[in-house]
Amino acid sequence: MDMNTDLFLDNMRRHIRLTEEEEAVVLSKLRPVKLKRREHLLKQGQVARDLAFVIEGCLRAYALDDNGFEHILQFAPAGWWISDMSSVISRRDSLLNVDAIKPSEVLLLSREDQLSLFDDVPKLERYFRVLTENGLVSSRMRLIENLSLTARQRYQRFCQTYPNLINEIPQKYIASFIGVTPEFLSKIRSER
Amino acid sequence: MDMNTDLFLDNMRRHIRLTEEEEAVVLSKLRPVKLKRREHLLKQGQVARDLAFVIEGCLRAYALDDNGFEHILQFAPAGWWISDMSSVISRRDSLLNVDAIKPSEVLLLSREDQLSLFDDVPKLERYFRVLTENGLVSSRMRLIENLSLTARQRYQRFCQTYPNLINEIPQKYIASFIGVTPEFLSKIRSER
DNA sequence: CGCGACGTTGATTTGCCTCAACGATTGTGG
């Protein structure tokens, strides 16, 4: 079987050390999937069953508000996990959509398999705890920044934090991420 | 020894089932502390070493921006955990302050003890993973709401989510939490 | 009692949105 798992193994090994057998058990649960641009991995109203590890391309998670506007909560370039943890954990309908910004490839892990892996390979629980902790940290960070920074400052911060993404994805997605209209981001960028 | 741990044990038992010995090991690491109104558990610039479980009163976590304004990220009434996870995890200086809104009592657990407990009582890892997951969920929820709701709607949402807190804490804290000035919250409330 | 913290109210300002028009670029089918 020929799935490109190097990026994933690198990522996991940065946090925990497993035996070869254990790694094989984990890998056996991962399902590789290719996505076209705009193709959805998850739509709101569905229950999210899978976590996705991006090995190529870039995905995004976004919410649609009552007026039909998109609000991007997370970008996931290669090497990142993405999904609606809220839905995965609670098994309730997702409020988020996840789709591919560009042609991408991901490894899927169902919540069911994840939980059974926690029993079979207990060290894995630590790996995902750390990931969740990091997710919490960055989510809080964004909350602070949204409460205390102006749009201009949030854009500068985005440029510092995701220098790779800036030239990789359409500008309107960046606007949606930092919480302004595409028009206003354009005006910000034109100043100097 | 006379520390009121019922609330904590209730909370933990809702997630995992431990033996009496295991519970005793966990309890042995908890240090009870009383806080006066306004007393700080953590100030920004320090490295947060402790997680705090509130057994009485109410605490808050807030960030100070460059202009000296406070932005409250979390309230923790009795039965809630609070701290700056970001600092605890990364061992870097905290960006948050944590203090008591009213006279309070908390149980402290150092990160060091938490990690050693993960080795001694592996089931505990699950408890904290779930807590962190829930924290992530609510943090994301707030981010969505801050991006997509008006101040009026955020206030209504706050009233639904924390009906107990509304008459318990000064209004300016609620303003800080939902991300408006105290003056504007006052105007919102006076409409109808 | 008198002071400080808090909430209210009003006048004014401002950061960002809305709407509309217009190039530039990309993509697509003939």
Add this chain to the structure above:
DNA sequence: CCACAATCGTTGAGGCAAATCAACGTCGCG
């Protein structure tokens, strides 16, 4: 390979939600 549509970014005029600033009433507390 061209023609055309769709998508995207830019620019400008006008509008609105919320901030700012200031004054004032009220309450709790030393």
